[in-house]
Amino acid sequence: MSSEAIKLAKRFYLDEWTDAMLYKKLAEWERNEKIRKEFERLAELEAWHAEFWKSFLEKRNEKPPKPGISRLTLWGVKLLRKVLGPGSVASLLEMGENSAIEKYFRFLTEYSTELSAEERETLRRVILDEIEHEKFFREEEKAFHVENIRDLVLGMNDGLVELLGAVTGLSAVYPNNPQIVGVSGLVVGVAGALSMAIGTFVSVRSQRQVKESIRSRMEVLFEVSPEKTVEELKEKLTEGGLPEEIAEEIAEKLKTNPDAVKRLLLPETEENEVRASLYTGLSYLLGVVFPVTPYFLASNSLTALVFSVLLAGSALAIVATLISLLSGISVRKKVAEMVATGLGAAFLSYLFGRLMEAVFHVSAL
Structure with a gap:
């Protein structure tokens, strides 16, 4: 295997080990039972990911680097957790998860021929785990107003x-x-503070009012002509990359569920x-x-x-x-x-x- 692939694997091992320790610490500091259990689950998953990369290196007679987490990192996480709450930590950790997904997918694509079938399948599971993390982070963002x-x-x-x-x-x-x-x-x-505050107020309020206006128009449109609303949904799904026949099938199945159609056409904003x-x-x-x-x-x-x-x-x-x-x-x-x-x-x-x-x-x- 190429030296670049080995170098990346060592980096992935250190990152996953650090994330596992970080989630473990967050679980120890967390009072909310639901969030604490989720952090514990994530810590176990990241530890499993780290073990995969460790095994990956050892199979190629490469010595895994010695992992460690700095006091500065722990101090920064704890400070942010105390000052801004778990939502802020979840938001920033999501950035790291996005980065991991992209790096792992690129690794899987570029070095696929150098991986065993078992390793390719395990790496796909790791990527799916990272995507699942994002779901938890998005839920926490809504709960703690991370925006x-x-x-x-x-x-x-x-x-x-x-x-x-x-x-x-x-x-x-x-x-x-x-x-x-x-x-x-x-x-x-x-x-400047007044200008920024007023500008933010007007911007967010205007966006919400525009969406509410469009949503109201859609409600009227759905009552008057459900077929037209379904046609708009079909166009949106097609623009998103779905084949026309699949988009048409989904639109037809949803035409009896106006709430689902409206959410797809215009997601609500909670800001x-x-x-x-x-x-x-x-x-x-x-x-x-x-x-x-x-x-x-x-x-x-x-x-x-x-x-x-x-x-x-x-x-x-x-x-x-x-x-x-x-x-x-x-x-x-x-x-x-x-x-x-x-x-x-x-x-x-x-x-x-x-x-x-x-x-x-x-x-x-």
Whole structure:
């Protein structure tokens, strides 16, 4: 077997072993009996997956790597579990499951001829297990409103990046007046939080109203002409890739079940616009705190800027690390990506501030 396949198998073994330990810890921390049992079941499945890859390597006279889980990973999982609840953990773990499904399918496709019939069948079962995990995660997302936790992460990230850019640019204009920079940053931050919250409220509410309007129209259409509604369902199934004869058969069987037809044509959304706007606005304000606070404590703007960059960069790194630890994304890459984009925006803002100072001579000395 190729060295690349062996390298992937070793990586899969470590990932599955880590996931098994992670689910086991989550089960130990969980008070909800239903969720705890599900985490225990997932831990057993992941342990079986890890054993498959271990056996896979040993059959090829390859020594499996020594597994281990870092304290940082456990700390990140436990912190996120306590602060945001099991739904947030489920949401981020789903990203890792999606990644595993794609990697395993690619491995099965590319190295099929190098696998025994038993190994191919076992790997198919592993892929099906990972897909089954997604079902549990989707159910947990609905129960814990995980879509709003994503609003929180994005809102905080926006607040950090935008306000860091704003105070950095203002620091170039007011180098010896940090209070003006701080107050200006707060004004911009509050205005940004309100704008984000209102924008989220209007967007989510509009989407819900449009769907409700379409759903009402469909109810009328089903009462007036069930055949037309079934025809729309057939078109949707065909567009989704089903052969026309199968789509027609499904549509005919469902024409006596209007509720099923309406759910297929227009799935319901459970996102609440008030909750979404509050998560977005408040998390944006939380992001504002880090880059703005130093300007109320330092004697000059340039000193404050150093601490502002350090605080904002640290906050971005923590958010990126927590996401990476649970989603299977490289911690280094995710941290580098978020910190680089945030600090890059701040640097460009500083240059723009210096340009405005030179052009309009507005520096307050």
